[in-house]
Amino acid sequence: MKSIHSHTEFDSSFENDESVFLEVEFNKRKQYNEERRLLEIRWNHKYKIELGNGNCYHCDDVATVLDHIPALATLDKMGGQWPRELVKVPSCQRCNDTLQDFDHLTEQEKRRYLAEQYTKKRNALDKKIQGLRRLNDWFKR
Numbered sequence: 001m002k003s004i005h006s007h008t009e010f011d012s013s014f015e016n017d018e019s020v021f022l023e024v025e026f027n028k029r030k031q032y033n034e035e036r037r038l039l040e041i042r043w044n045h046k047y048k049i050e051l052g053n054g055n056c057y058h059c060d061d062v063a064t065v066l067d068h069i070p071a072l073a074t075l076d077k078m079g080g081q082w083p084r085e086l087v088k089v090p091s092c093q094r095c096n097d098t099l100q101d102f103d104h105l106t107e108q109e110k111r112r113y114l115a116e117q118y119t120k121k122r123n124a125l126d127k128k129i130q131g132l133r134r135l136n137d138w139f140k141r
């Protein structure tokens with residue numbers, strides 16, 4: 001009886017922690033979206049050129065968002081002044097999330113950064129797969 005009771009207490013405190021965590025994440029996202037909306041209102045009209053064929057400009061996957069080059073936040077830091085043409089490209093959510101708001105200044109810089117990040121992820125996955133294979137081999141012995 002006692003163990004069931006403490007188990008229930010554990011569950012409800014866990015749920016509380018989780019709902020606090022979700023609320024914090026939700027508020028962070030809300031604030032990010034609001035800041036982004038303001039940046040778009042301020043600077044989006046300056047990005048006059050759209051490149052690409054409709055697929056993600058970076059990885060050729062299905063595009064769902066537009067990626068600003070440089071990032072809206074970068075242009076904002078420069079007070080809207082930029083020495084090159086401002087460009088928008090179609091992007092998949094994965095590439096867009098990976099790029100975040102880093103100060104990549106050109107398409108080439110973005111592609112190089114994405115290639116580095118995806119190579120790191122791939123290497124980490126390869127390592128995990130190797131570990132699982134070794135474990136599998138060990139069980140078969």
Ligand SMILES: [Zn+2]
Pocket residue numbers: 056057058059060061091092093094095096
């Ligand atoms: Zn992509």
